Amino acid sequence: xxxxxxxxxxxxxxxxxxxxxxxxxxxxxxxxxxxxxxxxxxxxxxxxxxxxxxxxxxxxxxxxxxxxxxxxxxxxxxxxxxxxxxxxxxxxxxxxxxxxxxxxxxxxxxxxxxxxxxxxxxxxxxxxxxxxxxxxxxxxxxxxxxxxxxxxxxxxxxxxxxxxxxxxxxxxxxxxxxxxxxxxxxxxxxxxxxxxxxxxxxxxxxxxxxxxxxxxxxxxxxxxxxxxxxxxxxxxxxxxxxxxxxxxxxxxxxxxxxxxxxxxxxxxxxxxxxxxxxxxxxxxxxxxxxxxxxxxxxxxxxxxxxxxxxxxxxxxxxxxxxxxxxxxxxxxxxxxxxxxxxxxxxxxxxxxxxxxxxxxxxxxxxxxxxxxxxxxxxxxxxxxxxxxxxx
Amino acid sequence: xxxxxxxxxxxxxxxxxxxxxxxxxxxxxxxxxxxxxxxxxxxxxxxxxxxxxxxxxxxxxxxxxxxxxxxxxxxxxxxxxxxxxxxxxxxxxxxxxxxxxxxxxxxxxxxxxxxxxxxxxxxxxxxxxxxxxxxxxxxxxxxxxxxxxxxxxxxxxxxxxxxxxxxxxxxxxxxxxxxxxxxxxxxxxxxxxxxxxxxxxxxxxxxxxxxxxxxxxxxxxxxxxxxxxxxxxxxxxxxxxxxxxxxxxxxxxxxxxxxxxxxxxxxxxxxxxxxxxxxxxxxxxxxxxxxxxxxxxxxxxxxxxxxxxxxxxxxxxxxxxxxxxxxxxxxxxxxxxxxxxxxxxxxxxxxxxxxxxxxxxxxxxxxxxxxxxxxxxxxxxxxxxxxxxxx
DNA sequence: GGCATTTGTTGGTCGCTGCGACGAATGTGC
DNA sequence: GCACATTCGTCGCAGCGACCAACAAATGCC
Numbered sequence: 001x002x003x004x005x006x007x008x009x010x011x012x013x014x015x016x017x018x019x020x021x022x023x024x025x026x027x028x029x030x031x032x033x034x035x036x037x038x039x040x041x042x043x044x045x046x047x048x049x050x051x052x053x054x055x056x057x058x059x060x061x062x063x064x065x066x067x068x069x070x071x072x073x074x075x076x077x078x079x080x081x082x083x084x085x086x087x088x089x090x091x092x093x094x095x096x097x098x099x100x101x102x103x104x105x106x107x108x109x110x111x112x113x114x115x116x117x118x119x120x121x122x123x124x125x126x127x128x129x130x131x132x133x134x135x136x137x138x139x140x141x142x143x144x145x146x147x148x149x150x151x152x153x154x155x156x157x158x159x160x161x162x163x164x165x166x167x168x169x170x171x172x173x174x175x176x177x178x179x180x181x182x183x184x185x186x187x188x189x190x191x192x193x194x195x196x197x198x199x200x201x202x203x204x205x206x207x208x209x210x211x212x213x214x215x216x217x218x219x220x221x222x223x224x225x226x227x228x229x230x231x232x233x234x235x236x237x238x239x240x241x242x243x244x245x246x247x248x249x250x251x252x253x254x255x256x257x258x259x260x261x262x263x264x265x266x267x268x269x270x271x272x273x274x275x276x277x278x279x280x281x282x283x284x285x286x287x288x289x290x291x292x293x294x295x296x297x298x299x300x301x302x303x304x305x306x307x308x309x310x311x312x313x314x315x316x317x318x319x320x321x322x323x324x325x326x327x328x329x330x331x332x333x334x335x336x337x338x339x340x341x342x343x344x345x346x347x348x349x350x351x352x353x354x355x356x357x358x359x360x361x362x363x364x365x366x367x368x369x370x371x372x373x374x375x376x377x378x379x380x381x382x383x384x385x386x387x388x389x390x391x
Numbered sequence: 392x393x394x395x396x397x398x399x400x401x402x403x404x405x406x407x408x409x410x411x412x413x414x415x416x417x418x419x420x421x422x423x424x425x426x427x428x429x430x431x432x433x434x435x436x437x438x439x440x441x442x443x444x445x446x447x448x449x450x451x452x453x454x455x456x457x458x459x460x461x462x463x464x465x466x467x468x469x470x471x472x473x474x475x476x477x478x479x480x481x482x483x484x485x486x487x488x489x490x491x492x493x494x495x496x497x498x499x500x501x502x503x504x505x506x507x508x509x510x511x512x513x514x515x516x517x518x519x520x521x522x523x524x525x526x527x528x529x530x531x532x533x534x535x536x537x538x539x540x541x542x543x544x545x546x547x548x549x550x551x552x553x554x555x556x557x558x559x560x561x562x563x564x565x566x567x568x569x570x571x572x573x574x575x576x577x578x579x580x581x582x583x584x585x586x587x588x589x590x591x592x593x594x595x596x597x598x599x600x601x602x603x604x605x606x607x608x609x610x611x612x613x614x615x616x617x618x619x620x621x622x623x624x625x626x627x628x629x630x631x632x633x634x635x636x637x638x639x640x641x642x643x644x645x646x647x648x649x650x651x652x653x654x655x656x657x658x659x660x661x662x663x664x665x666x667x668x669x670x671x672x673x674x675x676x677x678x679x680x681x682x683x684x685x686x687x688x689x690x691x692x693x694x695x696x697x698x699x700x701x702x703x704x705x706x707x708x709x710x711x712x713x714x715x716x717x718x719x720x721x722x723x724x725x726x727x728x729x730x731x732x733x734x735x736x737x738x739x740x741x742x743x744x745x746x747x748x749x750x751x752x753x754x755x756x757x758x759x760x761x762x763x764x765x766x767x768x769x770x771x772x773x774x775x776x777x778x779x780x781x782x
Numbered sequence: 783g784g785c786a787t788t789t790g791t792t793g794g795t796c797g798c799t800g801c802g803a804c805g806a807a808t809g810t811g812c
Numbered sequence: 813g814c815a816c817a818t819t820c821g822t823c824g825c826a827g828c829g830a831c832c833a834a835c836a837a838a839t840g841c842c
Contacts, residue, residue: 004400004403004404004407004427004428004429004433004798004799005400005798005799005800005828006397006400006797006798006799006827006828006829006830007828007829008400008403009395009396009397009399009400009798009828009829009830010828010829010830012395012399013395013829013830016395028789029789029790030788030789030790036395037395038395038830038831039830039831039832040789040790040791041790041791041792041830041831041832042395042829042830042831044790044791045829045830061789061838061839063838063839063840065840066787066788066839066840067786067787067788067839067840067841068786068787068788068789068838068839068840069787069788069789069790069836069837069838069839070788070789070838070839071788071789071790072789072790150738150740150741152740159740160738160739160740206623207622207623220706222706224615224620224622225618225620227616229615229616229620229707230708231598231615231707231708231709231741232597232598232708232709232710232744233708233740233741234708235705235708235738235740235741236706236707236708237706238705238706238708238738238741239705239706241701241705241738242633242634242702242705242706243633243634243635243698243701243702243736244634245637246636246637246638246648247637253738253739255701255735255736255737257637307634310632310634310646311633311634311702311706314626314629314630314632314633315611315613315627315628315629315630315633315702315706316620316622316627317621317622317623317624317625317626317627318622318623319623344646345634345646346646347541347551347626347629347632347644348551348644349541349543349550349551349624349626350541350622350624350626350629353623395830396797396829396830396831397796397797397798397799397828397829397830398797398798400797400798400799401797401798401799404798404799419820420820420821421819421820421821429799429800430799430800430801431800431820431821431822432799432800432801432821432822432823433798433799433800435821435822436798436799452807452808452820454807454808454809456809457808457809457818457819458808458809458810458817458818458819459807459808459809459817459818459819459820460805460806460807460808460818460819460820460821461807461808461819461820462819462820462821463820463821
């Protein structure tokens, strides 16, 4: 519960200014005031505070050709950042991502076998130390980790990451112990949705559902009222395990007839006569192939995807559905087909006005999402920057 | 967006005091201070304001046998209330419900045929006028309406209420025009969930899903983070239309293999050899009948309910599932059976610690929910009581 | 060069909460 | 029966933060 004091107001206003800069980029104090609805003198005080905390920088007066006294530009400090860590089956990526969502450093390490949790923790901490963040002037106060699996957000316990073959691995604790930094671990799809919300297909949309089709599974996340819906422990959004057919085919966790069991990239890949393919090549190849076999498979997968999307529409009433990975390819192959299939499974009124679009962000999606998750506490309480320091 | 002024703090604190009284009943000022974490003098000022607005009453000092100066009791004013309106296929109920969730007046009018929207509006407004609320000292500033169907919450347009045979009926506008009061129309299951959240099976639970089995359909609602999840337009929660089988049987809106199509009270009723039955008799009769036919039907319906609940658990990660109507009977018949069936459809980690319980509130559930929905703006901004008056 | 326009700055005011001190009203123990 | 501790209400004061109005600064326009 809120404390109900005037300090709350200050915190809220500092956050409002910071958010405005994050959403709409650098701007003048006057614009900041208009955008946030605060008084000029209030904004002056807020910006001065934020500059003192090192969260924003003020540039000299910029004459933009208009009348009136030129205004000083305010921009997010380029040194405030977080570490982003992303373990996959065949690689580990570590990055430094700024408050402005710019990826400043990025190190990718390939594995020849599936890494253990301990290996990931060691390698990640080694890489982070070797990056010399402090020497390069970065001020990093936390770590965000994107894991392909079920994560208990409270303490970063990885409950079940089938592709990594991790079960009940205390990743958050281990990483926090070795780095002495706060660690925020979350499901990869949720962090992807967070990034799309702020910088991609979810901008300005307060209710949307994100569904991502990866090489070995389907992840999902829900944004409701502008906030990521985590549920009781952070497991919400597992739309890959919703039923789409009465078939007995089971998915990776043993549930039958689910979206993840029925709609697979593998099937399409084999029909295209390929083994491995990155996403771009896959989409190009798929869209170019209009053979009967491929068309039939796409149509079937679309119908089954539509069943899951029907559930989404009926249960969550989103304004938009964002599809990533090969699900976006499935959409691109025949947008009308998917929409038609969906209209047979969704309440007409709930389906009205629902956009179905492709995800917009590319390779750095999860790094941005993870880092921003880690930076969230700072944004929500900018004054905490005083005490929270690297080390 | 918040304005960011000290008045916000005041509003928030007034709301905190009011909510404490709503949740935990009458108490002393000192207790109020401890519970809300505010200073004694602040609470004094807040209570004084609320009393001035007529929202709370202060009683004389109560000596509770303990040492120290006896404290004055603070209680919600019994005169602050809202109208609750509940149209059904065979009846219309109008009630006056207080801020303390007490149903003070209740009028039920039976129909011999399905009423039209115009009839309901006329009858409801006539009944409300005849109740003489103002003469009886009630201060009523709004109307809450519970409708069995899809409602656009923005303006109270009833999009689709199949059982009432209403489509695109502007109920909210019509009722507001004739009564000159703000009207809040919402789906009945959502309002039921709201009541259960505050006074029933959802107390103290911030993530739960409510599923209600009625005579002619299944309604649902989601509470996430303590807030009702409405979605973009208020259509969210339609769990009756989620898939549970590959069967071709369609539900009332024409979607095949859904929970509402497969799990019906009718089937059980006919197996019990009855036509009509109120809920209590139905549950008694069902639980008493352990014949093979009934047991088999219950088991099948449990399995299909479990598929829908699996979706709920995987997608929303609730702490609790609250079942009402005949779905509660289905649970009571064989609690273990339902749980077992669910464990085959839900992610183990997400299912951990999930309670499956029966709804606690009885006949007045929807009236309380509707009225509290209507009172919500007042609770969120108690100072608005000054200007908002009946008439 | 004067004028309108826009922005930055400063001092004053107002509203709200917290704090400390004091009085009021009770129970407790001798 | 009386002093004491305990708890609650009240009052004045201080601190914080936002708004407001007035003024200064820096530009474009005529």
